[in-house]
Amino acid sequence: MRVYVPLTLSGLAEAHKNGELGPGPLDAYAVTPALREWYVSDDIEELEYAALGRAAQASLRLLAGHPEAARRRVVVAVDVPDGAAVADPDRGLDQSALGEVRVAGPVPLSKAAAVHVDADDAEADITAAAAALGAADQGDDDARFTVNGAEDHDLMWFGVQEIPQLLG
Numbered sequence: 001m002r003v004y005v006p007l008t009l010s011g012l013a014e015a016h017k018n019g020e021l022g023p024g025p026l027d028a029y030a031v032t033p034a035l036r037e038w039y040v041s042d043d044i045e046e047l048e049y050a051a052l053g054r055a056a057q058a059s060l061r062l063l064a065g066h067p068e069a070a071r072r073r074v075v076v077a078v079d080v081p082d083g084a085a086v087a088d089p090d091r092g093l094d095q096s097a098l099g100e101v102r103v104a105g106p107v108p109l110s111k112a113a114a115v116h117v118d119a120d121d122a123e124a125d126i127t128a129a130a131a132a133l134g135a136a137d138q139g140d141d142d143a144r145f146t147v148n149g150a151e152d153h154d155l156m157w158f159g160v161q162e163i164p165q166l167l168g
Helices: 009-018 033-039 044-065 120-137 141-150 160-167
Strands: 002-007 026-029 074-079 100-103 112-117 156-158
Touching: 002 009, 002 044, 002 100, 009 074, 009 160, 026 044, 033 044, 044 074, 044 120, 044 141, 112 160, 120 141, 156 160
Parallel strands: none
Antiparallel strands: 002 026, 002 074, 026 100, 074 112, 112 156
């Protein structure tokens, strides 16, 4: 099963140093039954892109909580055994939890399929979105517009072997 783990660049550096994402439990995103129902598509590539988008939103939340972190969203796509990623059945209908899964233990970085990272030119919008997230959560429409601006930037795809250059 492919899961998408939200990180920051410093979190990616830590995973690279340790050779694993963890320790567990890891919050991640995947194509869950609730995500399928919400997205209303049977196209697995579209569904995986939706799960990646949910992980990118979670990465933005991590950035908002860590003002010292570089202002680039990071998502690592990893393959875990079926059943290793579990959705919380009590949150299945909660829109904020769509696609959310938990992986109990650490995942070797060797299981990563790709790393997705914002381009340098997204930094200003990501910085503004991270700063506006609290106000957006409180219902401020201008802040929501700013946060949604982060979604205008697609994450770039990198092979796992490119992690050292990303951290460079």
